[in-house]
Amino acid sequence: MEYIAVMVATQESRDVFAALAEPRRRDLIDALGDGESHAVGELVAALRLPQPTVSKDLGVLREVGIVSVTRRGRHRLYRLEGEPLRQVHDWAKTFERFWGHQLDRVKQQAERMAASETASKEGRSC
Amino acid sequence: MEYIAVMVATQESRDVFAALAEPRRRDLIDALGDGESHAVGELVAALRLPQPTVSKDLGVLREVGIVSVTRRGRHRLYRLEGEPLRQVHDWAKTFERFWGHQLDRVKQQAERMAASETASKEGRSC
């Protein structure tokens, strides 16, 4: 009788979107939105949450690069980093034409035609 | 001995950000990014995933309004809706000044000063 051990490579280390899924983490980001560095204690006071909770969420945000941290004495100063949020912004912006914007209908229709042009090579669109 | 039944209002019905947390759902959104209506079968073929998986993810996207659905014969045609994605876009755009953009440093610094001006009323900033 044999046993075969398989190393399962689960745990695809969270990405930016997943980090934003939790409302509390977005609150944290908002709190850092003034562009200043903030100590954990300040954020705890601002959000009125238990310190371990805040620390853990900051940890998640740091993992994906949304915040950076520097030590200063016995404090840790967290600061918002733009790049990862930019990714989210840019991705969403891709669909800009789906909310009217100021784009007049004519141009919008033209864009749709162009898009279905591309998609029609495999009979996939309606 | 008494028992008190408490109705616990859990299940805060997923929001847009949570819906985007799953990469496969973003793939689905990308596939609908041509602005056309697509039947489930088309999406199944495009993403090469089991049909129930696709149906379930479309269900999540529909719950939060990212897609809408219309029936046409035995097909269900899904279409991307802009508004919810706009929310995401707008939220992210709030932090625009955190990625250099073209904004020169002087103006950026000025914005930071203005922001900390606001925050300094409770000794919260560093």
Added chain:
DNA sequence: CTGACATATTCCATGAATGGAATATATTGC
């Protein structure tokens, strides 16, 4: 060195999301 403070980490129980298989519903063509 000691005590107080600031923050991070671990542990554990619980709840929620995921994946897959099976099955249900609805619609069309015959």
Added chain:
DNA sequence: GCAATATATTCCATTCATGGAATATGTCAG
């Protein structure tokens, strides 16, 4: 009505995230 097609729903096991309590780590003041 019946078979086939298109899609949704249910069920279940498993994984993953969360929340809270407790505890560990690191740093400063005296």
